Ligand SMILES: O=c1ccn([C@@H]2O[C@H](COP(=O)(O)OP(=O)(O)O[C@H]3O[C@H](CO)[C@@H](O)[C@H](O)[C@H]3O)[C@@H](O)[C@H]2O)c(=O)[nH]1
């Protein structure tokens with residue numbers, strides 16, 4: 205019976221009438237463009253003596269009109285076949301048959317990305333509505349800062365209160381910061397029993413204490429050899445947090461996801477490839493520790509706002525019809541505190557409520573770098589083929605035998621136990637030189653990739669500074685209030701010097717099976 209119950213359905217996003225009106229509009233638009241082109245071109249054949257307008261401005265305007273028309277034309281692809289997808293969580297297999305997931309969260313600088321915020325991301329992932337023993341949360345700390353490790357231990361402690369509370373009352377907002385903020389209306393009035401109110405107060409107090417402990421921690425300390433370490437030059441540190449945390453907590457029954465802290469090695473002599481480098485290190489390290497077949501990628505400045513997202517993603521990954529050609533399930537992003545005058549409900553509407561549905565109906569959206577459940581196998585690309593020789597595999601994935609074994613065997617370490625040998629091997633996998641002489645490394649470092657990444661970052665940086673300056677000038681002239689703030693990223697000196705953006709290798713591999721699907725989690 206179960207096989208006949210669908211896990212998801214896909215249907216046209218808009219009513220046929222809407223599509224017909226759209227195409228009618230598009231035909232009128234095309235006709236107008238044709239007349240415009242005719243008008244502009246015929247001007248060029250007029251007698252130069254009788255022309256009322258000089259040629260150069262005419263050509264400039266014509267060029268911009270052609271460019272805009274071309275952009276409009278390309279945009280029509282998104283309206284060709286937009287689709288919506290619906291999931292049926294009730295048709296998923298029992299919890300014990302669900303596949304495991306690894307959650308990758310990246311952070312780099314505790315000054316720009318405050319640790320309490322990062323830990324809120326970690327807690328929201330730990331509290332996902334998914335079997336705890338099948339959830340493994342990895343935090344990559346590129347800054348190697350001791351405050352982040354302290355934060356992880358505290359998050360583990362607070363999680364023992366937060367997770368049962370969320371589970372017991374079915375809290376929707378699983379990020380404590382958002383849950384306790386005044387802006388959160390969703391969960392506010394769902395419960396009014398005395399028991400709930402009392403429990404909520406206890407959890408709130410615990411959360412405030414958790415924040416305090418982190419905020420008291422010195423920010424500038426580095427994990428190892430503080431005198432020689434800094435955020436760009438430090439050894440690998442990997443810690444399975446549950447182990448250190450349970451020593452101090454004693455016996456308790458709360459089922460917790462595995463929580464792992466990973467600070468990969470960074471050295472001045474090796475390019476570290478920003479977020480891409482961090483994700484690659486996590487991919488290898490997690491391959492040894494939990495090796496889950498699916499991976500959720502999150503940035504540290506976001507949180508999971510829908511606890512059922514993992515189950516929703518599984519409705520696609522476990523669908524035998526879709527799954528063989530499916531690499532990723534993406535979720536749309538929403539933003540907070542953009543501006544008081546935001547009229548778009550904090551969404552990038554053009555992309556997430558139009559373009560992605562359109563590209564889903566064609567061949568899937570581009571990899572947006574975050575917020576997606578990826579199939580681990582798809583990241584290994586063509587290098588992972590049945591019957592590959594050991595030497596070939598080593599060429600692709602590097603010299604670690606354990607990593608090679610992990611490509612085939614799942615769950616090498618289970619239930620949060622770790623052996624010291626494994627931890628030693630994970631440090632080797634997180635070393636800055638691991639990718640040297642591997643196809644993995646070569647693809648990440650190809651000159652073309654670097655140049656492309658550099659170019660995109662330059663464009664972002666230059667346009668941001670340009671808009672920032674224009675905003676400041678118009679403010680000076682008293683024409684408007686300045687509201688354009690440069691983000692950390694474009695103002696980052698390290699990127700300015702090296703000129704790379706974070707996702708070189710990962711993107712390329714992720715696109716080796718570019719069949720992602722968009723799912724709306726609203
Ligand atoms: O050396 C680095 C630099 C950045 N990060 C992390 O990468 C993430 C994204 O960086 P951020 O500066 O927040 O970039 P955004 O522009 O906000 O992010 C968007 O754009 C990035 C590509 O430019 C994508 O990788 C992101 O997923 C996407 O959300 C953050 O969690 C960072 O902590 C690292 O782990 N190591």
Ligand SMILES: [Mn+2]
Pocket residue numbers: 503505
């Ligand atoms: Mn960001």
